[in-house]
Amino acid sequence: MSAIFGRKKQGMKPAATGLELQTASNAVPVPIVWGRGRLAPNIIWYNNFKSRKVKVGGGKGGPSQKQWEYSVSLILGICEGPINDVNNVWKDLYYKEAGNSFKSANSAVELLGSYSQTPWSYVTTNFPDEALSYRGIAYLGLPNYDLGTSPSMPQHSFEVNGLLYNTAVGGTEPDADPADLIWDFLTNENYGTPYLQSAISQSTLFSTVNATTTGDNTYQTYCRAMGFGLSPELTDTEEASKILERWLMLTNTAPVWSGNQLKFMPYGDETVSANGVVYVPEVTVRYNLTVDDFIWSEGEDPVTYVRGDVQDAKNAFYVEVMDRDDEYSLKPVGAKDQASIEEYGKRQNVDVKAHEIKTIGMGLTIAHLLVQRSAFVRNKYRFKLPQNFILLEAMDVVTLTVEGLGLDAYRVRITVVEENDDGELEIEAEDFPEGLGSTGNYLTQTSGGAPLNFNQAPGDTEAPIIFEPDGVLTNGVPQVWMGVTGLGAYWGGCEVWLSTDNTNY
Numbered sequence: 001m002s003a004i005f006g007r008k009k010q011g012m013k014p015a016a017t018g019l020e021l022q023t024a025s026n027a028v029p030v031p032i033v034w035g036r037g038r039l040a041p042n043i044i045w046y047n048n049f050k051s052r053k054v055k056v057g058g059g060k061g062g063p064s065q066k067q068w069e070y071s072v073s074l075i076l077g078i079c080e081g082p083i084n085d086v087n088n089v090w091k092d093l094y095y096k097e098a099g100n101s102f103k104s105a106n107s108a109v110e111l112l113g114s115y116s117q118t119p120w121s122y123v124t125t126n127f128p129d130e131a132l133s134y135r136g137i138a139y140l141g142l143p144n145y146d147l148g149t150s151p152s153m154p155q156h157s158f159e160v161n162g163l164l165y166n167t168a169v170g171g172t173e174p175d176a177d178p179a180d181l182i183w184d185f186l187t188n189e190n191y192g193t194p195y196l197q198s199a200i201s202q203s204t205l206f207s208t209v210n211a212t213t214t215g216d217n218t219y220q221t222y223c224r225a226m227g228f229g230l231s232p233e234l235t236d237t238e239e240a241s242k243i244l245e246r247w248l249m250l251t252n253t254a255p256v257w258s259g260n261q262l263k264f265m266p267y268g269d270e271t272v273s274a275n276g277v278v279y280v281p282e283v284t285v286r287y288n289l290t291v292d293d294f295i296w297s298e299g300e301d302p303v304t305y306v307r308g309d310v311q312d313a314k315n316a317f318y319v320e321v322m323d324r325d326d327e328y329s330l331k332p333v334g335a336k337d338q339a340s341i342e343e344y345g346k347r348q349n350v351d352v353k354a355h356e357i358k359t360i361g362m363g364l365t366i367a368h369l370l371v372q373r374s375a376f377v378r379n380k381y382r383f384k385l386p387q388n389f390i391l392l393e394a395m396d397v398v399t400l401t402v403e404g405l406g407l408d409a410y411r412v413r414i415t416v417v418e419e420n421d422d423g424e425l426e427i428e429a430e431d432f433p434e435g436l437g438s439t440g441n442y443l444t445q446t447s448g449g450a451p452l453n454f455n456q457a458p459g460d461t462e463a464p465i466i467f468e469p470d471g472v473l474t475n476g477v478p479q480v481w482m483g484v485t486g487l488g489a490y491w492g493g494c495e496v497w498l499s500t501d502n503t504n505y
Contacts, residue, residue, distance in 0.1 A: 015051035015053075015068045015070075016051060016068070016070065016151035017049075018049050018151070019046055019049050019072050019074075019147075019151060019152070019153060020150075020151050020152040020153075021043065021152070021153065028042055029234075029235070029236065029237055030077070030079065030080050030136075030137060031078075031079040031080065031233055031234060031235045032079060032080040032162075032163070032191060032232075032233075032234045033079045033080070033083065033160045033162030033163065033231075033232070033233045033234075034162050034163045034164050034165075034176040034181050034184070034185075034230065034231060034232055035162060035163075035164065035165060035166075035167075035168070035174060035175040035176035035181075035229065035230060035231030035232070035358070036087065036159065036160065036161050036162065036165060036166075036174045036175065036231050036324070036358070037159070037160060037162065037231045037232070037233040037322075037328075037358070038090075038157055038158065038159045038160070038233070038322075038328040039078070039079065039157060039158065039160065039233045039235060040155070040156065040157045040158075041076035041077055041078050041139075041140070041156055041157075041158060042076070042077045043074055043075070043076060043077070043153065044075050044076075044077040044134065044137075044139065045074060045075040045123070045130065045132075046072050046073065046074035046075070047072075047073055047074075047123075047126075047127055047130065048071075048072060048073040048126065048127075048143075048144065049070070049071075049072045049151075050070065050071045050072070050144075051068050051069070051070050051151075052068070052069050052070075052071075053066055053067075053068060054066065054067060054068075054069050067149055068149065069146075069147070069148060069149055070147040070148070070149075070150070070151045071144045071145060071146050071147060072144075072145055072147060072153075073122065073126075073141075073142065073143045073144055073145065074141075074142055074145060074153075075120065075123075075134070075139050075140070075141050075142075076139055076140045076142065076156065077134070077137050077138075077139045078113075078137075078138045078139055078140065078158055078160060079113070079137075079138055079160060079162065079233075080113065080136060080137065080138070080163070080190075080191060081111075081112055081113010081114060081115075081117075081136055081137055081138040082112045082113045082114045082115075082138065082163075083112050083113055083138045083160055083161060083162045083163065083165075084112070084161035084162065084165045084166075085099065085110075085112075085160075085161045086099035086102075086103070086110060086140070086158050086159070086160060086161075087099050087158075087159040087160065087161050088158070088159040089102040089156065089157075089158055089159070090156065090157045090158075090159075090327075091154050091155070091156055092154050092155050096327070099158070099159070103140070106142050106145055106146075107142075107143055107144075108140045108141060108142050108143075109121075109122070109140070109141040109143075110138075110139075110140055110141075111134070111138065111139055111140075111141065112138050113134075113135075113136055113137050113138030113139070114135070114136075115135050115136050115190070116135065117133055117134070117135055118133055119131035119132055119133050119134075120141040122141060122143050123141070136190060138160075140158075159328075161174065162176075162231075163176070163184065164176035164177060164180050164181055164184060167180055168223075168228070168229025168230075169224040169227075169229075169275050169276070169277075170224055170225070170226070170227030170228070170229070170274060170275035172227055172228065172229030172358075172359055172361075172362055173229070174231075175229025175230055175231045175358060175359075176229060176230055176231060176232075177220065177223065177224075177229065178219070178220075178223045178228055178229065178230050178247065178251050179205050179206055179207075179218075179219050179220035179223060179264075180220075181230055181232070181247070182205065182244065182247065182264075183200070183202075183205065183206075185240075185243070185244070186200060186240075186244070187200070199260060199261060199262055200261065200262050201258070201261040201262060201263040201264065203218070204218055204219060204263045204264045204265065205218065205219050205220060205264050206218060206219075206220050207220040207221045207224070207277065208221075211224075211277045211278065212276055212277055212278070213278070214278065214280075215271070215273070215277070215278030215279060215280040216278075216279075216280060217266070217279065217280055217281055217282045218264075219251075219253055219264035219265075219266060221277045221278070221279045222251075222252075222253070222266040222268050222272070222279045223251055224274075224275050224276070224277045224279075225272040225273065225274045225275060225277050225278065225279040226251075226252075226268070226272060226274075226279075226365065227274065227275060227361075227362065227365075228251050228362060229359075229362070230247060230250070230251070230356040230357065231324075231356060231357075231358045232247070232355075232356040233355075246354075246356075247356065248264070249352075250354050250356060250357060250366055251266075251366075252266060252267045252268060252366065252369045252437065253265060253266045253267065254266075254267060254394065254395055256393060256394040256395055258393045258394075263393075265282075265394070265395040266279075266281070266437075267369070267373070267437040268281050268437050268438055269281045269283050269432075269434050269435065269436070269437035269438060270434075270435060270437070270438040272438070281437075282395075283397055283434065284397065285397050285398060285399055285411065286391075286392060286396045286397060286398050287389065287392070287398045287399075288398070288399045288401065288409060289383075289385075289398055289399065289400055289401065290401045290402075291401075291402060291403075293385060293386075293389075294383050294384060294385065295384040295385065295386060295424055296383075296384070301402075301404065301405070302383060302402055303381055303382070303383045303400060303402050303405060303407070304381070304382040304383065305379065305380075305381055305405055306379065306380040306381075306382070307378065307379050308378030308379060308380070310344050310347075310378075311347065312347075312378075313340070313344070313347060313374055313375050313376075313378050314347045314348060314349040314371065314374040314375065315336060315337045315340035315341050315344065315346065315347050315348075315371060315374070315375045316334065316335075316336040316337075316341065316346055316347065316348040316349065316371065317334065317335050317336070317348075317349050317352070317367045317368075317370045317371040317374065318332040318333065318334045318348070318349065318351045318352070318367065319332070319333050319334075319351070319352045319354045319357070319363045319366055319367045319370070320332050320333075320351050320352065320353050320354060320355070321333055321354050321355070321357040321358065321359070321360065321362075321363035322355045322357070322358055323358070323359075323360055324358040324359065325359075325360075328358070330355075331360065331363075332351060333360055333363035333364050333367050334367055335364065335367035335368040335370070335371045336371060337371055337372070337375045337376075340375045340376075349370075349374070352370065354366065365439055368439040369437070369438075369439050372436040372437075372439065373436060373437075376431070376433055376436055377430050377431050377432075377433070377436065378431065379430065379431045380428060380429070380430055381400065381412055381428070381429040381430070382426070382427070382428050382429075383400075383427055383429075384424050384425060384426055384427070385424070385425045385427060386423075386424065386425070387423050387424075387425070389425055390419075390425065392414060392417055392425065392427070393414070393417055394414055394415055394416060394417060395413060395414065395415075396413070396414045397411055397412070397413050397414075397432055398411075398412060398414065398429070399411050399412070400412055400429075411432045411434070412429035412430060412431060412432050413429060413430055413431075413432040414427055414428070414429045415428050415429060415430050416428040457490070458486055458488065458490045458491050459486060459487055459488035459490060459491070460486070460487050460488070461484050461485060461486050461487065461491075462484070462485050462486070462487060464482050464483060464484045465482065465483040465484075466480065466481070466482050466483075467480075467481055467483075468480055468481070469481050469498075470500055472500050473498065473500070483496065
């Protein structure tokens with residue numbers, strides 16, 4: 001047996017002399033989190049790396065060994081502050097722990113990222129030359145953090161109750177209210193552009209006093225009535241216009257420049273009364289246009305009509321959301337128009353990345369709204385009007401009567417208004433089949449299951465049973481078998497049955 005289990009005694013390898021980091025950068029953008037989201041931290045300071053020699057094993061007369069264990073003091077930068085709290089913590093991707101438990105177990109100090117915060121007292125006392133305030137950055141300070149037997153830092157991620165946490169209304173708590181989110185994103189004095197305030201149409205962005213009574217058509221009222229809420233985590237550099245465009249697309253709304261102001265015009269075209277507010281769409285026909293109103297020349301058509309190719313009319317949409325109820329896993333949420341599929345075949349879109357959406361229900365609603373617009377709003381119309389129609393703007397509804405095109409008081413929605421050098425208004429419009437800008441609320445099932453902690457130490461074992469099995473079990477090949485069982489509840493187990501005749505066990 002000694003030939004099998006004996007081994008040459010080896011000395012301990014040298015202790016590590018510092019924390020091992022896979023990457024290091026001083027040019028990483030500080031993330032911004034609204035609502036509640038999950039993101040990985042960045043090590044922005046560490047010191048006091050220590051190694052200690054410990055003895056392991058030796059239970060029940062067994063041999064003992066020595067190994068190195070490590071600790072370090074560090075600051076984990078999380079995101080732009082001030083945040084509300086750290087809700088949950090994941091370690092090495094698998095193990096989930098409540099934020100307060102994690103902080104208590106590791107004597108962690110949480111600084112929420114105010115713009116008046118002072119340096120962490122631990123650093124001030126022990127390393128005064130390195131004490132910085134990190135104002136505007138939310139972080140966790142971990143004194144003497146136990147690294148175990150590895151000198152490298154485990155992979156962590158934090159669930160953060162961030163800016164505008166729990167301001168959404170209508171089933172998407174703890175998300176951020178989309179209207180407040182857009183205003184903060186564009187005008188915050190620390191990470192936005194405050195001088196943009198005058199360029200934003202607050203009358204179309206925020207609810208009016210009528211929202212809870214007779215209703216209004218503002219963006220905030222629409223989002224509240226529909227139960228929309230967003231929780232974006234901006235972790236990489238990206239054009240602000242692209243971010244805003246994506247958020248408005250995900251909340252079924254068009255941005256409209258009118259004069260020197262940016263307006264927010266929802267595509268919702270039916271009254272929605274829910275969550276304490278009433279959204280009343282603005283679908284009044286502005287003008288009934290006929291051939292006498294258009295600017296056109298003899299031999300030309302007063303209205304140019306472009307029919308969309310059915311190949312471009314996607315009738316199956318998938319939106320990729322981050323499911324908060326399932327550890328923020330990425331999930332495709334789909335919607336399709338079965339009638340269009342049966343007539344033209346399935347035309348599926350490229351998945352829409354909607355990681356700002358953290359609930360399956362909202363993802364499903366958005367997928368239905370997107371597929372409805374794509375499948376049925378296909379035709380485009382172009383025409384010119386004189387200056388007396390200068391008050392027309394994008395998202396206005398007009399009717400077209402053109403006998404040659406078979407249009408009789410046909411309703412369209414304006415998408416583009418441009419004034420050319422002659423003062424003429426060049427206008428583009430699209431079909432306006434009323435009802436496609438709205439959809440019902442679909443019930444969804446919450447993801448089940450609890451995550452397993454694959455990092456849990458299994459503990460010691462009972463004394464193993466070592467024996468030589470009968471040659472019948474090994475086809476005559478000499479072998480040594482070992483049976484091992486654990487002392488604690490974290491060991492798996494089974495019952496082992498043996499037979500020498502395939503009948504009796």
